Amino acid sequence: MRDEIKNLTIEAVIDKLSQKKFSAVELVKSCLKNIKEKESVLAAFLSVDEKLALQQAEIADQQIEQLTKDNLPELIGVPIAIKDNILVEGMPCTAGSKILKNYIAPYNATVIKKLSQAGAIIIGKTNLDEFAMGSSTENSAFQTTKNPIDLERVPGGSSGGSAAAVAGGEVICALGSETGGSIRQPASFCGIVGLKPTYGSVSRFGLIAFASSIDQIGPLTKTVSGAKRIFRAIRGIDSNDSTTKVFPENNKKTLSLKEIRVGIPREYFTGEVDKRVASLVKKVISQLEKEKVKMIEVSLPHTKYALPAYYIIAPSEASANLARYDGIRYGCPAKAETLSDLYFVRNLFIVGWIL
Amino acid sequence: MSKISSQEVKHIAKLARLGLKEKEVEKMQEELTSILSYIDQLKEVNIEKIELQEKEIFNRTREDKSLSYSGIDKLIELFPDKKNRHLKVKSVFKKE
Numbered sequence A: 001m002r003d004e005i006k007n008l009t010i011e012a013v014i015d016k017l018s019q020k021k022f023s024a025v026e027l028v029k030s031c032l033k034n035i036k037e038k039e040s041v042l043a044a045f046l047s048v049d050e051k052l053a054l055q056q057a058e059i060a061d062q063q064i065e066q067l068t069k070d071n072l073p074e075l076i077g078v079p080i081a082i083k084d085n086i087l088v089e090g091m092p093c094t095a096g097s098k099i100l101k102n103y104i105a106p107y108n109a110t111v112i113k114k115l116s117q118a119g120a121i122i123i124g125k126t127n128l129d130e131f132a133m134g135s136s137t138e139n140s141a142f143q144t145t146k147n148p149i150d151l152e153r154v155p156g157g158s159s160g161g162s163a164a165a166v167a168g169g170e171v172i173c174a175l176g177s178e179t180g181g182s183i184r185q186p187a188s189f190c191g192i193v194g195l196k197p198t199y200g201s202v203s204r205f206g207l208i209a210f211a212s213s214i215d216q217i218g219p220l221t222k223t224v225s226g227a228k229r230i231f232r233a234i235r236g237i238d239s240n241d242s243t244t245k246v247f248p249e250n251n252k253k254t255l256s257l258k259e260i261r262v263g264i265p266r267e268y269f270t271g272e273v274d275k276r277v278a279s280l281v282k283k284v285i286s287q288l289e290k291e292k293v294k295m296i297e298v299s300l301p302h303t304k305y306a307l308p309a310y311y312i313i314a315p316s317e318a319s320a321n322l323a324r325y326d327g328i329r330y331g332c333p334a335k336a337e338t339l340s341d342l343y344f345v346r347n348l349f350i351v352g353w354i355l
Numbered sequence B: 001m002s003k004i005s006s007q008e009v010k011h012i013a014k015l016a017r018l019g020l021k022e023k024e025v026e027k028m029q030e031e032l033t034s035i036l037s038y039i040d041q042l043k044e045v046n047i048e049k050i051e052l053q054e055k056e057i058f059n060r061t062r063e064d065k066s067l068s069y070s071g072i073d074k075l076i077e078l079f080p081d082k083k084n085r086h087l088k089v090k091s092v093f094k095k096e
Helices: A010-018 A024-042 A050-066 A110-117 A160-167 A184-189 A224-234 A275-290 A303-322 A339-350 B006-015 B022-043 B072-077
Strands: A045-048 A079-083 A121-126 A173-178 A216-221 A261-265 A294-298
Touching (some): A010 A224, A024 A045, A024 A079, A024 A121, A024 A160, A045 A160, A261 A275, A303 B022
Parallel strands (some): A079 A173, A261 A294
16 A cells, blocks of 8 residues: 555555555555654655644544445545644644744644544645745755655655655645745745635635745646635634635536636746757647637736736745844744844844845 | 835834844835836826726724623634733833
8 A cells, every 4th residue: 555655546545545555554554664764865744743643543433434435525634744834733833934933823724624524634844945935845954855756856846845845755735825826936946736826715824924925735747626625624714714705616516628727827938948848848838729628818917017016025924024033022932131132133034035 | 116215114114113133224225116117107107087996885883892702712822922811021121
């Protein structure tokens, strides 16, 4: 089963668990063994809680014993990794920064509560660029994660630990967070699926904030239907995140490819795109056209202003959000005699991250 | 857009309690100037005729009242320095 994990989808896990092909405890033990074997090379995880994972697996096995398949929660027994900027009560949460090296999360993020209710099993916390700022996972204060497809290459980032853990067969799926590409880009680098949900559909309560006007939490999976399953489990209104709202939904269980229209923004295929990337995307477009998906060229004339807007919004909001990491109420205290010295010493460590 | 001067960087750094080395002051001159040039780029856009895509924008508010929080002990445990249940902070003035 340990080799199988690399290709095992969420649906396959649930099928095999309910058919008693293997138990949740067996599956979790296999994941833990894979992690032990592969971590010296991949370095995708910052912490793993074996005891907590096995406890959750035992509960999942009990539920599988007691309930019929149709009544099982939608992520029953599915081992999931969590990016280390999302709080899991009782586990460390570092955001890839030494300032939070000893920080133990005092409560669960809303998405963690929802995942637990859906029966998912939290295995551990994954590496990221410090405070989710970066695109390669080389900017973690602790370790550099490798791309499981080619160990000479980066896994992308900032959710690079989550992408590598899924693509490397250490875990079935993962949560990441995205401000400007941090889920979709590492998913792409590692050959898996990443979804940045629409802003407001998933609560960020318990996510270490980077740029609050654009931050979202989302899934990294092997299939689109797996991403949908996790998204459905974690979305919804939360009184602890006032940006959440209800979105209209297509209730169709399956959507035929003929019913789908895809807009292809002209401005996304300028000379700046790597030719190999552009030709791969065009290949997928023509494959989908053969399947009768309607492809329509559209124009998004403000595309060239996206980056300037991002580089104003992201650093300004980050600077407001990160001001709280002064090591006074939690985190690593700086050695200083007076309060103003403490800020001065502390900031010597932080300078240098802005862009 | 003219480059931000080293004096301006040093002044901002002092207000933000940033201890910059001389080399970092130069780096910040470059980086802050480039951020300001992004603002200039956005000034090109005429937004008068652009309608908001989101039609239903509203404030979500709640009653402004305090609630008790059950996780206080865990927060106190995270204090780097404490006396009983109180957070200890550095003094504002130096001891004579």
